[in-house]
Amino acid sequence: MATFVFLYFAAVIVMAASLVVLVRNPIYSALSLLVMFFHVAGLYVTLHAEFLAAIQIIVYAGAILVLYLFVVMLLNVKREEQFNRQGPVALFLGVVLLTEAVLLTVSRGFTVGAPEPGREGAAVGNTESIGEVLYSTYLFPFEIASLILLVAMIGAVILSKKGIMESK
Amino acid sequence: MVGGLDLFLDYLAKYSPIVVFIILAAGFGIVTLVLSYLVQPKYPEDEKLSVYECGSEPFSDSRMPFPVRYYVIAMLFVIFDIEVIFLYPWAVTFDQLGVIGLIEMMIFIGLFVVAYVYAWRKGALEWD
Numbered sequence: 001m002a003t004f005v006f007l008y009f010a011a012v013i014v015m016a017a018s019l020v021v022l023v024r025n026p027i028y029s030a031l032s033l034l035v036m037f038f039h040v041a042g043l044y045v046t047l048h049a050e051f052l053a054a055i056q057i058i059v060y061a062g063a064i065l066v067l068y069l070f071v072v073m074l075l076n077v078k079r080e081e082q083f084n085r086q087g088p089v090a091l092f093l094g095v096v097l098l099t100e101a102v103l104l105t106v107s108r109g110f111t112v113g114a115p116e117p118g119r120e121g122a123a124v125g126n127t128e129s130i131g132e133v134l135y136s137t138y139l140f141p142f143e144i145a146s147l148i149l150l151v152a153m154i155g156a157v158i159l160s161k162k163g164i165m166e167s168k
Numbered sequence: 169m170v171g172g173l174d175l176f177l178d179y180l181a182k183y184s185p186i187v188v189f190i191i192l193a194a195g196f197g198i199v200t201l202v203l204s205y206l207v208q209p210k211y212p213e214d215e216k217l218s219v220y221e222c223g224s225e226p227f228s229d230s231r232m233p234f235p236v237r238y239y240v241i242a243m244l245f246v247i248f249d250i251e252v253i254f255l256y257p258w259a260v261t262f263d264q265l266g267v268i269g270l271i272e273m274m275i276f277i278g279l280f281v282v283a284y285v286y287a288w289r290k291g292a293l294e295w296d
Contacts, residue, residue: 045179045183063249064246066242067239067243070242073234073238074238075233076233127256127257127260128257128260131257131258134258135257142254143276145254146279147279149250149280149283150283152247156239156292157290160237
């Protein structure tokens with residue numbers, strides 16, 4: 001049963017991810033990405049990572065996808081236009097990633113089915129155990145994250161400032 | 169994997185309300201669309217099928233580029249959304265982290281205040 005649920009999520013993820021690159025209309029591919037995000041969240045739930053699943057829906061499906069949609073509408077991409085001149089680069093990266101995936105599955109022993117769920121913190125909840133580790137052992141990466149977000153915001157403001165000034 | 173199966177069934181019991189919600193939400197959309205398609209009278213005419221824009225002929229393509237401000241707002245939303253996400257595990261374990269946890273979070277939020285002040289001063293929050 002667990003394997004069946006895993007196979008459902010994995011199949012929908014693969015199909016939705018393929019649609020993202022196969023569909024001509026960029027809005028449709030963004031919505032296909034939304035379906036993929038939700039099913040990845042479902043996969044996280046089966047791995048007992050509830051906090052990650054909630055974040056997957058709040059941040060990826062809620063915020064990042066809106067950002068993608070705005071960018072698509074901002075660029076005003078027409079359905080007929082094609083951007084497939086990066087073919088050789090994509091082919092190269094695809095081959096590298098495929099080799100990596102094959103090597104990883106071969107070296108770890110290939111099995112079809114649900115991955116082993118992580119350690120279940122029976123006494124404390126998922127969010128609590130993340131909090132305990134994040135704010136003690138992984139304190140430095142946590143503070144670095146805020147710095148990265150600061151850089152991201154400055155970059156966004158600088159990149160778009162020109163456009164705002166022009167339209168004023 | 170017997171223990172795993174028990175764990176999984178326990179999970180299924182816990183998540184059944186969410187599954188019911190998803191089925192209801194998807195079902196509502198599908199049933200509404202299918203039912204209205206089945207019961208609607210179909211008398212298509214050229215005038216009916218033409219693009220309607222307050223009675224006048226449409227004078228431009230509806231796919232017009234969005235102003236770049238939407239992107240800035242969405243980017244700010246993503247960044248402060250992630251800030252709030254980091255607050256959740258901190259709030260849950262606040263009593264165990266103590267004063268050090270408070271100082272950590274103050275540094276974290278302090279950097280976000282810098283980002284916020286920067287966006288404000290640069291006029292990224294203003295619309296016109």
